[in-house]
Amino acid sequence: MIEGDPGDFQVTLTHHPRYIDPATCTGCGDCARHCPVTAVNEINRGLDDRRAAYIEYAQAVPLAYAIDTDVCVGCGLCENICLAKAIRYDDKERESNLTVGSVILSPGGKGFDPSGLDFYGYGKYPNVVTSEGFERILSAGGPYFGHLMRPLDREEPEKIAWLQCVGSRDTNNCRNGYCSSVCCMYAVKEAMIAKEHAHGDLDCAIFNIDMRTFGKDYEKYFLRARDKDGVRFVKSRIHTIDEISETGDLVLRYADEAGEIREETFSMVVLSVGLQVPETSQDLANRLDIQLNTSNFVATTPFEPVSTSRPGIYTCGVFQGPKDIPGSVTEAGAAACLAGRDLAESRGKDVEPLEIPEELDVSDQEARIGVFVCNCGINIGGIVDVSKVQEYAKRLPNVVFADQNLFTCSQDTQEKIKEKITEYGLNRVVVASCSPKTHEQMFMETLEACGLNKYLFEMANIRNQNSWIHSKDHDGATKKAMDLVRMAVARAGLLKPLREKVISVTQRALVIGGGVAGMNAALSLAKQGFEVVLIEKEPGLGGLSGRLHHTIEGADVRAYLQELIQEVGTHEKIEILTEARVTGFGGYKGNFETEVVVGSDTEKRSIRHGVIIVATGAAEYRPKEYLYGEDDRVITQLELSDILEEKGLDGASSVVMIQCVGSRNDENPECSRICCQSAVKNALHIKELSPETQIYILYRDIRTYGLLESYYTEARNKGIIFIRFTQKSPPLVESSAEGILVTVKDHILQRDIQIKPDLLALSAGVIAQDTNDLSSIMKLGRNSEGFFIEAHVKLRPVDMPGDGIFLCGTAHGPKLISETISQAHAAASRATTFLANSEMKLSAINARVDTEHCVKCLTCVRSCPFQVPAYNEEEGVIEIDEALCHGCGVCTGVCPRQTIQLGFYEDDQIACKIDALLAEGL
């Protein structure tokens, strides 16, 4: 339940019992290993078993087990075996209350369950799996450990078919009329990975209605699969699957492109199931009074894509609409931005700074090392002779104290470590336990609490790298544990205290580009109290959206834009510079300086800012094809929408539209994403103005993804004719006095048809703005189509590789206005993480040059993947800026005189481990 108003919500949460206390559970997994009860493993889609005491998957957060009481027999074995005493058989459902200012709903979606569709035989024929199941089969952590096998006989399949649109684009067998947006791409991916995993020549066929690989760089992947890796794409929707009972193979009957009926046998069939909102989430929405649309996704509007019907409550991910990971991560950023924007006034008010004692100076002291060996319950102690390792550690050089603990990570052990640090005057600490990935930070904090520099710490992983994998050889594991401890102690002795430099942050943003993306990003930051300088190369704001009238949903773009420009223009925190261009750039995250020339000014202005948001936008491609520019009756979709809005069609009896003009061809292999919906939008508009007008849309694949599919359905219902052509045989357009003549081969009739339209509208693609100068001045990477490249497609979709630089809108790639708005908020959200504080701490793990011995050969300058080392001519030295260094250590390896050292990974700190390991022979 959520009661109250934005800024002051009272949230009631129900905690379902887990029967294992997540705070006490160490994730060791002994309960699951001893549990005698098996249950269906849902995460592997029933392809294997799990225990009643279980964890969903190895990467789960928190890494804590739970008991499935539906199958648990209550034998008590796990309670007896659990050394951490985390089992709670009497755990009960309980409620708790939270007071929050904003709420974000992101319960996600789930795959469509095809068991109700008997003609596919899922659940009946073992070798028919869902795409979710197949994903698990391919996974190294899945039921077959990543080996490509089919469920019936664990044989490697020779031929696999994927059937697209199972539970999507289907109002006949299920109520999901929408397109799930992700299935085409994941089917291609699964086929490619399956081919990689296969030992023989695996035949992969994807049966589809349209291939919808519309995302950034997705078309290139599709082409690679088709042309290079030989994945077959068949335009057909399969009606029935039959099993050959003797072999378990599956027979598909389908009509091929020429209309011939074919029968093909496959060893395995994958159903590409769509995404839908589970009933539990629909109930959640009802309880919270959030409106859903007819497809059960959260009802949102094009200009407020992550706002729910209830103010102060936002949404993101598949609950908002079907989408892929980059889209979900971006939307998550947008929701976080708006949730935080509402609460900007109270930012940081509940934060209590951690009190850290002043650091002790240990630089003159000889190393005094304390070693703490962990039993990790029985995870280590059950295999390794921990006492022996402890005694061994005591005898190592510089070790003044060694101890063992049941769980070194527990809170009381931290107190014990602190006592021992003080009691023995320890100045280096080694913990021999598990992975630094999970626990290093916590132990470092323990050191800091005693006034020790946190970099005087080293871990030996005697669990994951030892006891867990050598459990059958206790003596061998004990010996290896001693080796690992000896190596860690050697390194600890050479560790040096490191300083994390604190730099100031200029709490101002520079936004480049004054379109919908740039203005939304600027406004989001300004509303949180940050100053923004918005620069635009044109005399006015608006960008490409200035050429749009309505969205396909019917929302008024002109009115929205006018309001947005008004709001941005009058905001006291936003300074707008039009007719501005960037002429110079320098600095690093938190402290950039950009030179801008405005209009015909001769003087340059210098702007100091902490972050950059790149939103330079895109434009409509100007066609060279199909007589555009030669015949007035040939226009683009944007020009058609101008005509439709301004004066109507003026009695045209027929209109032809041609898709993929300037997209998906040799010159521009990418899909422009938005043109299919533009064509459908304009076609529906024509039908509204003049229902008698005949409309033909000539297409290659209709890519009305997500909820846009409903408009495609509506268009077909209204009699708009869709004719598919292939890239090899495009339509022929001729001009004559009587009209334009369009000739196209109809794929159903298998013959040429001729149309004489009054108007020919070309769905011209989206091209990036000319950003040659900007990208070379600011060193921003672009792909071959001229769109800027994000730091990571999935994990950091709005960050650019350089810290403090973010990206949004069509500068990133073609997208809808609603997607642009989400991305702009997401970029603002990421920028806020830099601007929120007036100072930021830099990592101490970075490269330092010993300028005394450096011969200035510039090898490091040439080798750094981030162009950080620079030659300072005045001082005559090589400088590596701590704020820019990523800490990879490439320069340290190439330096011929070894005058560069990487903090925490100095050469002798690595070499000593090699020496220590080999000192006792192998």
Next chain:
Amino acid sequence: MRLEYPKNIKIIRVPCTGKVDVMHLLRSIQKGADGVYVVGCLEGNCHYNEGNLRARERVNHVRSLLEEVGLEGDRVRMYNLSSGEGPTFAAYAREMTENILALGPNPLKKWVTRP
């Protein structure tokens, strides 16, 4: 995942395989290791753009240096995998061990003086 792999493998952590120096690889062989291998991210997936590509170059360089002085270059190898591929990690560990067992002990071992 607790996948078993040979005990003779000991791991040294580096921030990126781009940090692995020719010196580190040579020192291991010089001090008597029978083999040494570098495990990096998949090519094209380096968090630091090109660290793993540089590591491969260095590994290849060390292999040719070893051949030059009459040792087997195959005592030094480079493998690539993603962090989600535990079974592949274990498979490479076994493969490397088998490779080293086939090559036999490092002939330099007898020259190593121990404290």
